[in-house]
Amino acid sequence: MPVTGVLHTVDAGVAHLTLDRPEALNALTPDQRELLIGLLADASADPAVRVVVVTGTGRGFCAGADLRGGAAGGERVAGDVARMIRTGAQRLIAAVLDCEKPVIAAVNGTAAGLGAHLALACDLVLAAESAKFIEVFVRRGLVPDGGGAYLLPRLIGPHRAKELMFFGDALRAADAERLGLVNRVVPDAELDKTARDWAARLAVGPTRALALTKQLVNASLDGDRTAAFAAEAAAQEINITTADAQEGVRSFVERRSPEYRGR
Numbered sequence: 001m002p003v004t005g006v007l008h009t010v011d012a013g014v015a016h017l018t019l020d021r022p023e024a025l026n027a028l029t030p031d032q033r034e035l036l037i038g039l040l041a042d043a044s045a046d047p048a049v050r051v052v053v054v055t056g057t058g059r060g061f062c063a064g065a066d067l068r069g070g071a072a073g074g075e076r077v078a079g080d081v082a083r084m085i086r087t088g089a090q091r092l093i094a095a096v097l098d099c100e101k102p103v104i105a106a107v108n109g110t111a112a113g114l115g116a117h118l119a120l121a122c123d124l125v126l127a128a129e130s131a132k133f134i135e136v137f138v139r140r141g142l143v144p145d146g147g148g149a150y151l152l153p154r155l156i157g158p159h160r161a162k163e164l165m166f167f168g169d170a171l172r173a174a175d176a177e178r179l180g181l182v183n184r185v186v187p188d189a190e191l192d193k194t195a196r197d198w199a200a201r202l203a204v205g206p207t208r209a210l211a212l213t214k215q216l217v218n219a220s221l222d223g224d225r226t227a228a229f230a231a232e233a234a235a236q237e238i239n240i241t242t243a244d245a246q247e248g249v250r251s252f253v254e255r256r257s258p259e260y261r262g263r
Contacts, residue, residue, distance in 0.1 A: 003035045007057075013050040013203035013262070014196075015043045015101075022058025025110055032097040033088060037095045050262050051202040052099060053195050054122060055106035062115025064136065065089065076174035089114050089146035096121040097218055102202045106195035108172070108188070109111050116148035120155060120181060123214060126195050127173040128188040129156040129167040133181065138168040156180055206244035207262035 005026075015040055019026035022227075028036075031208040055064055065088075096103050105122035113213065114135040119125055119133070137144045144165055152161035155178050164171060176182040186194045197221040202210065212235040220228045239245050243263045251258035 003031045005029065005032050006035050006039075007037055010046075010049055013048065014198065014199040015039070015049045015052045017052060017054045017057040019054075019062055022056075022060065025060030025063035025067060025112075026056040026058070026115070027060075027063040027068075027112065027219045028068045028092075030088065033065075037091055040095040040099045041105075042096075047262060049101055050105045050205075050207045051199045052101050053106055053197065053199050054096075054103060054118070055192075056108050059130075060107065060109040060115070061105075061107045061111040061131065062118055062205050063110060064113025064115045067215075085145050089117075093117055093147040093151075100212055100214075102214065103205065104195055104198055104202075106191055107133075107182075108191055110134065110170075112136045112142075117144075117148045117151055120151050121147065121242040121251045124198065125182045126198070127176060127182045127185050127189060128191040129173055129185055130188050131173040131176075131185075133164075133171040133173075133176050135164045135168050138166060204260060206242070206248060206258075206260045208244060209239050209248075212239050 005021040007020050007021065017036060019032070021032075023025065035121070043052050055191055059116065092114070102124065103105045105119040105120045105125045107119050107125060107127040109128065109130060110132050111119045112132075113136045116133045116135065135144060135148065137148075148165065149161070152164065154163075160179060171179075173180075173182060173185045177185045184194070187253070216228070216231055216235055223231070244258075244260045247260060248258050
């Protein structure tokens, strides 16, 4: 059966992935999570896609994993939970981080638990003024999943990350921007337009150069200077052979605006 609750369109080089279960604040079922992972992989491989936008409908961006199917109860076998996290939430966050196209989160409402981490794993984060970010795990007596303890310290440092995770308080969009979790906060009515404008700018950019830049920045957070410099040199070697890099240099010499084709 087709998976419902995720809308997918591609227009002018932009893949729009919209979580569409507003009655559940867009909490993710396992099937929806797998669909998102597949769509992000498809976006990486599809030359017609040059940027991805992830958003939601209704009052929520994503309330996290949908636990109503009994995922939190029942008898457990040793290793079940670790396996579920590895093959589930962690794969989703990895799919965002590893996507070869820029991924923009347009956070339209509450982003809680895995939903918050889905947004924060994106390359750029736009938030409506009404949006909230909640590390909800502690409220349920749970440990953060979906790479939260990996993402948050790298974005805002360990002390701020622990404050959010220890208390589980809702973080308003303006405060998230102040901490550096969000690139920009906009009025609710302007979120879609702003996301489309940012996506349109990226969609006409040098796609492979953006992919390599994303890889360099993400890898730099885990390696030392020697590894980062070596990765940078390798990325330059790869990128210089692309048609877009040659077009960029040629347009500079010819004193005109470049016309990038994503190749």
